[in-house]
Amino acid sequence: MGALRGQSWKYAAAPTRGAAIVVVVAALWALGWQPALAATVSLPGAAFDPAAVEKGAQLAAIGNCKSCHTAPNGKPYAGGRALSTPFGTIYGSNITPDPESGIGNWSQAEFMRAMREGVDRRGRHIYPAFPYDHYTRVNAEDVDAIYAFLMTREPVRAAPPPNELAFPFNIRSLVGIWKLLYFHAGPLQPNAAENEQWNRGAYLVEGLAHCGACHTPRNFLGAEIKSRAFNGGQAEGWQTPALDASSAASSPWTVERLYAYLRQGIDDVHDVTAGPMAPIVHDLSRVSADDVRAIATYVASFGAGQTPRPTSQNAATELPASGRGAAIYAGACASCHDLGREVHGGALKLSLSTAVAMPQPDNLIRIVRQGIVPAAGESGPWMPAFAGVLTDAQLTDLAIYLRTRFGERAAWDDLAGAIEKIAPNPSTP
Ligand code: HEC
Ligand code: HEC
Ligand code: HEC
Incomplete structure (x- = not known):
């Protein structure tokens, strides 16, 4: 409590204001302590x-x-x-x-x-x-x-x-x-209209698994905005995708797909885990199949990916940057991403990727710069890091192309700002 006392003395110079502050500090002190x-x-x-x-x-x-x-x-x-x-x-x-x-x-x-x-x-x-x-x-x-x-x-x-x-x-x-x-302490009330598996999933997701801690936006005091639960948030410099109907996913996150993704970090038609979601999946890979299925059942009920992506009118407009970006894509990315996952050595068609259609470009920038690297001692999909290969200008052109061609959306606002903000060093995720 040293810091607290120090502050009250520091501001005590003006007598009345000082007294008020002492009262507030005393109240905080009382609030701040619970009996041992x-x-x-x-x-x-x-x-x-x-x-x-x-x-x-x-x-x-x-x-x-x-x-x-x-x-x-x-x-x-x-x-x-x-x-x-x-x-x-x-x-x-x-x-x-x-x-x-x-x-x-x-x-x-x-x-x-x-x-x-x-x-x-x-x-x-x-x-x-x-x-x-x-x-x-x-x-x-x-x-x-x-x-x-x-x-x-x-x-x-x-x-x-x-x-x-x-x-x-x-x-x-x-x-x-x-x-x-x-803070609202206490248990979650089961939903009688849903089955046992759904309720088990709700218990885990809302409780121990704390999925909303990353997938729900927070207010200026760092509290989750409950009215926007699973609307997408932020975690460790990554943008966390929405898991509700506002999701940018290209196809539905069904129970089966969620189950595969949460257990192995990859399903048939969505992005792989690339950032802070990877350790979550690593942990879930050792959890009972029943519990992971319950989590998938509950999360699937939010409806992510069920609404087809709106196609933007602007997307069709050919920007000059888009032409340059197309050339970069053809040279650096197409050899894997045009093949699709079905082909050996191929990777997801980027028209299926969430990262190119999310409201912010951050995750795409990170993935291209860092590549996809399996955790130490583990096997998994691999993509080269382009941090030292593409200049900021080239990355900007590429992102504009991917966004309009595959995300089918208007170019991101302040793409250049995001590219500058996100550390180019692949060792700082
Ligand atoms: C998202 C990060 C995060 C996760 C996940 C997390 N913790 Fe913590 N935990 C913290 C931080 C940060 C603190 C210290 C906060 C502070 O300084 O007041 C903490 C404090 C604690 C404390 C108090 C320790 C003390 O000496 O005061 C306990 C006990 C604890 N955590 C247990 C757990 C358990 C058990 C789990 C898993 C069920 C868990 N934590 C998961 C971040 C986390
Ligand atoms: C050597 C093959 C290879 C090259 C080249 C490559 N990637 Fe990837 N990329 C992968 C693999 C493998 C994954 C993860 C597994 C998957 O998606 O099938 C991946 C994942 C991604 C993802 C995350 C979404 C997803 O598909 O899981 C994005 C976005 C992406 N790559 C963009 C690019 C861009 C942009 C380029 C060119 C600058 C590029 N990649 C070059 C192999 C490659
Ligand atoms: C530590 C923060 C964090 C926690 C906790 C977390 N996630 Fe994530 N999640 C992310 C991030 C960041 C991404 C996207 C980038 C990546 O792969 O890391 C993501 C991606 C996803 C995606 C892919 C969405 C898409 O359209 O591509 C799903 C599904 C998902 N998370 C479900 C869950 C579930 C279910 C839980 C709880 C069991 C959970 N997440 C807990 C951070 C988190």
Whole structure:
């Protein structure tokens, strides 16, 4: 709370304003603290039922706990992964059972409170970069299984770097106000009109799998705009496609296609996973087929790709850039993408690609610059990176051509700005 006190002194120069601020700060302080729960001794790993641990492993994969809680090349769950947000950088905590730097001293009840209320062991609010606005929907049995899984991991002593947030977001107690405005704790009500599989999918997608954390747009305070659920958002510099009827997908995201995509990162007629969706699929590949099918069933009901793409009048207009772009496509891309996936060595016809038809060019620019590279030690589709091959001007012409020819839409606004903004270095996704 040092930072909070410092701020109140700094602004106390004008007496009345100062007094008002002290009252506000005191209120924030009160909001910012929850009682610490009675300390309990943590159980040794052996005390957990192996079946609960195995179930917890699958649930932790659905929740992607490892992605955010493992630093690049770091020990699993030991924290330190930097998450950049519009408010600054937040580091995933150490959630191994180390008593000092991890959660080794956390009781089951304290862990439950963190997952469902976003409050840490000491009673402080946790930043919602930890998606507890979704995890609050997870039932007690599942949270306990995740606890059993984490408590049986290798304890690692490692302290993540302190968060680097801009004022006033560095005042942790302000998260209390954010919660009053945007956090709705508690379970999801099942929809009686839908079957069990759909409801299981809703439970997973809205809860542990937190798909909306990336696929729903956020407001200026970083809260998901619920009225625009699955309307497309942003994640780690990528644009996240809409999964609802506004989707730019060229054909319907049916249950079968979603199932294939979520398990293998590729279906028959849509883009492969290329950016932040890849680790999600990597996690889901180890989850039970039933649960992935349930997720697919629920998501398919949003109707993505069912409305044919509107064809733009402007698209037909031949721009000079488009002619130059056509030549680049013919030389650099057509040898694979004109063949289609059915042919050995071929790749998706780009008229089927979501990336060329999305409202923003960002993902197309990233894919062309970075190529498609399977994760280390894994096999998968491969496409060369064009970062050092195409100049910015050539990439601009190419994008205009792809957009109008294959996306069948008017050219993107401020394409040049996006090309400049997106880091050309393929090692910085
Ligand atoms: C999108 C990223 C993200 C995902 C996914 C995620 N976390 Fe976190 N988690 C964080 C961040 C960031 C923090 C620290 C926030 C802060 O500083 O207040 C955190 C904090 C926590 C804490 C509090 C730790 C402490 O010492 O205060 C626990 C417990 C936790 N996460 C458990 C989990 C579990 C279990 C899962 C999977 C079900 C999970 N997290 C998934 C980002 C994530
Ligand atoms: C050596 C073959 C090859 C070349 C050359 C190539 N690509 Fe790809 N590209 C792939 C493969 C393989 C994938 C992923 C699997 C798939 O789509 O079938 C892919 C994926 C993509 C995607 C993501 C959508 C999708 O199909 O999954 C886009 C967009 C794309 N490429 C654009 C381009 C552009 C633009 C060029 C030329 C600058 C290019 N590619 C050159 C092989 C290639
Ligand atoms: C960490 C952010 C993140 C999370 C969480 C996430 N996605 Fe994605 N998703 C993306 C991004 C970014 C893309 C597009 C680029 C790529 O391949 O990474 C994408 C692409 C997709 C696509 C392809 C859409 C199209 O038309 O091409 C589907 C379908 C999808 N996600 C479904 C899901 C489901 C279902 C979940 C939850 C189980 C989920 N996503 C969770 C970031 C995320």
